[in-house]
Amino acid sequence: METPSIDIQNIRAQYGNTYLLEENLPSTNPFTLFDIWFREVASETGLTLEEISPVCVSELRPSSRMVLLKDYTPTGFSFCSNYSSRKGSQLDENPNASMLFYWPKVNRQVRVEGVVEKLQDEKAVNYWNQRPLSSRISSKLSVQSEVVPDRQYLEAKRTELIELAEREGSHAITKPDSWGGYHLVPRYFEFWQGQSDRLHDRIVFERDVDVWLLKRLSP
Template sequence: MGDLIIPPPGEPLDIKGSNNKPSSRMVLLKKYDPNGFAFYTNYTSRKGRELSENPNAAMLFYWPAVSRQVRIEGIVQKLSQEDADEYWVSRPLGSRIGSKSSHQSTEIPHRSVLEDETRRLEELAKKEGPDAITRPECWGGFILRPKYFEFWQGQPSRLHDRIVYEQTPEATVWKKKRLSP
């Protein structure tokens, strides 16, 4: 059967903000199910603001060892506060402190601002327990609800296989087609 191919640890997320310029970054996929692909972030970060302005997004999963990739396009929606709370408490304390210490994507005068806030929150957690590090209101999840999948299998001949599944506008059927490489 061969070696197990581990999924990549992070996936690029491609979006456009209100300025219509493309923007990419790596996100960590935390959950996937028939509804879509979930990741968590700060809603006031550049990524969060751009997704609020334009919910169209794409993700890419790439496995170089087997020359395969899956591209997903769809609409991003915020997850519920309950989902955000549930995931927040499952995170290691250090990750919660890091997320709460950072006002992601905002300018700071120097690194010590982050380090001081991190120390303050570490002391709070020692004094009052880890539950004292509560989820900021500006932190939560998004789910990419797929409308388009492209499965790509590389070939040495460069005649790659490309199979697309695209949801019809009525969102009732997935249409399959093969694309030329």
């Protein structure tokens, strides 16, 4: 496979500015908060229930979160994060991981399972330098997954780094050692194609040393 023809590294979602602040939380009961979020997504996004009800299920006490795919190559799938985050510590302890892609418009799901390795620092620096200054500032100030007193604490750190960049130039916002890339090297793929009669197609590829064994699974 050649490098991807789509420039995924430079795709940037605009997340907006809807803050989640302790003092304005609509409920301090997590079930009620989930209910409020779910209803808001249903009523305000124009998404259908079919679009918002799929949920990624993980078992054996793993923990899941979304990241942005930065690259896929013939050896695996890369994403960037903070090595000292919760996921970073979990991956240090156990590098086995899975990724789940779900593309509802085409009724496709791809499951990838394998072992995660850290990307070479040179590549991580490259990704870091492609990020907008505001994203670099936010990542540099954040000890990801650490408990912080409030949003103001983070905003104050951001102001300090904005001032530093204004004084010394944006190159002063260097990549912290704790920020870098991960590369998931797959040993298992499953491609799922949904069918309207629910007799879905599931094609699995499992690595056996250096060949991929193909199997069909019952839906």
